[in-house]
Amino acid sequence: MPPIQSKVEGRGNGIKTVIVNLNEVARALGRPPTYVLKFFGYELGALTNESQDRYLINGVHEAGELQDSLDGFINKFVLCGSCKNPETEIQIKKGLLQRDCKACGHLSMIDIRHKLSTYILKNPPSDKKGKKKSATATANVVGGGKSIADLAKNDSNGDSANNSFADAGDDDDDILTKKINAEAAALANAKIEVNDDDWAVDMSKEAIEARAKELDNLTLAESDGYTQLGEWLLKESKDSKDDLPSDIDIYKKIMELEILENPETVQVLAQTLFDDDVVEQIDEHLGLLKKLIKGEEESEKAFLGGLERYIGLENQGLIEKVPKILMTVYDKELISEEVILNWGTKVSKKYVAKDISKKVRKAAKPFISWLQEADEESDEE
Ligand SMILES: [Zn+2]
Secondary structure (H helix, E strand, O other): OOOOOEEEEOOHHHOEEEEOOHHHHHHHHOOOHHHHHHHHHHHHOOOEEEEOOEEEEEOOOOHHHHHHHHHHHHHHHHOOOOOOOOOEEEEEEOOEEEEEEOOOOOEEEOOOOOHHHHHHHHOOOOOHHHHHHHHOOEEEOOOOOOOHHHHHHOOOOOOOOOOOOOOOOHHHHHHHHHHHHHHHHOOOOOOOEEOHHHOOOOOOHHHHHHHHHHHHHHOOOOOHHHHHHHHHHHHHOOOOHHHOOOHHHHHHHHHHOOOOOOHHHHHHHHHHOOOOOHHHHHHHOHHHHHHHHOOOHHHHHHHHHHHHHHHHHHOHHHHHHHHHHHHHHHHOOOOOHHHHHHHHHEEOOOOOOHHHHHHHHHHHHHHHHHHHHHHHHHHHO
16 A cells, blocks of 8 residues: 655645545545545544645645544454455445455354444445535534534544454443434434224223233243243242343253244243343353244244333343344344344234333334334345
């Protein structure tokens, strides 16, 4: 890659830096020049402008400063997170960005909290339209008012090659939650669909009691196998979820009870494996859960249903954590986007009473909206 050559033009308020060889630099990195220019703008907090293959940044920026900034771009958006090879391609999958390494085949996540990630999602590498659009003169205000991405900016420094939602520490999670909430607040169009016809709205005392009783009876799945599994797990972990049998032993028990293929089995697990630390615990049991769910829609639904029942009936304190829980099951590829969206946009009384179902979905809305938005963006592409 050739070193960056820059030149200062104009004076006073109109003074700007021209990056003379941005085309060559970008070509060497296998990225559109606009990405590099935008990155400079975001990192340096300056306006950028491109017109007829001339790349401009407002203000005076030494070549050394630009070269340092470029190193950041290379780390975050070019190098393979595993073998550090620079020959990678940016791929967009379900609203997430990853670098696909041509050398080792590793897929490394790109920090989607970076402003450039948002730009790339809107202007993907192969998007002809995007290229055409950016070839005309455009200027973008950067570093102005606080934006959603600013919330995450403080920790977007350093090598984020291995950063993904779930790898981020607690602080990152909180920032991410804020970001998701802020984005969701900006989305007024996400509506929750209510299927009124499948729930007779009888609010008499008797009807309410009857429904409560019915739900009580359903707290653990009906058949003996599930009941045995559930009771066994609850008994073993009476004092602490740390006392749960190992995943291998749980799996053996499920085999013994001959309920390996039943979706209800994962529902029971969702109701018995977790406590307040559900986010971490999902990760701890990920192997077992994946083995049982196997990417099957019925099982995925049952798992969400079990979680809903556990949260809605037994641990309502977790309601505020619902977006984080959904993000975890999505990010860990335990539950597909489609199933989450379906679940999140339809109130159902299958697992809990309708008012609780609504409450849980209302809490889920920030994440659901974010997922819908990401989905729409990738559809446009
Ligand atoms: Zn690699």
